[in-house]
Amino acid sequence: MRLELSWPLLGLLLCAGLSASEEFLVEISGTTVTITCPLIEGDIKWESHGGKAGTSNDRKYIITDHDSSPANLSCFVNDGKRHHLYLNARVCANCEELDVLTVTGIIAADLLITLGVLILVYYLSKGRKGRASSGPAPRPRGQKMQRPPPVPNPDYEPIRKGQREVYAGLEPRGF
The missing domain is CATH 1.20.5 (Single alpha-helices involved in coiled-coils or other helix-helix interfaces)
Structure with missing residues (x-):
């Protein structure tokens, strides 16, 4: 019984721990990408390793006319705390949100x-239920119609005594 009560508490602690993690905030509008650094204190500087250069002001790094090519970015402060971001965002000029x-x-x-x-x-x-029917045409009710005899199927014709040569090719062959 005690273990059942601890599961919700453990889940709550895990959610609180996950929400406290530091993450980049990426905003995309047309071909402009704005990235916000998770660092809050100090003089934040940005470094771009390949990809398109952008402008930075404090915590934000803005890439205008981004061409959907991958970018490797990092933001850091002078004391050595550094956060890295690999950005692979697809953008388009004519997209509507x-x-x-x-x-x-x-x-x-x-x-x-x-x-x-x-x-x-x-x-x-x-x-339209009574107007059209998909069944066969109705028969006249006045007289009973007699069916003609069935047409014999030539594939199942019985063997006659004098005509065995027709079926001679059906004998089993030796290997």
Whole structure:
């Protein structure tokens, strides 16, 4: 019983420990990438190892006209505390960001239109039940029709005594 009570406490401690970790904040808008360093105190400097150079002001490093090529960045203070970031972000100039409300509205409208078409087809086809039938044509009721005899199948013709040469090729062969 005591162990069951400790699991939620352990989960809470793990979540608190994970949220306290220092992470970079990356914002992408069009072809501009803004990176915020997790360091808070001191004179923060940026270093770019390959990739496109950018401008920095305090904690932010801004790359304008980013061409989606990977960049290796690091931010540090003079006392030696350094954070590294490998940035592999895809950007495009003509992209539009959609918020969650817009996407939800598009999906809801699509579902409502589909449901409306479904109901419309149902009610339009409901009145046509007696008019068209997919079954065979009805027979006249006045007289009974007699069926003709079945057509014999030539593949299953019985063997006659004088005609064995037709079936001579069907004998088993020796190997």
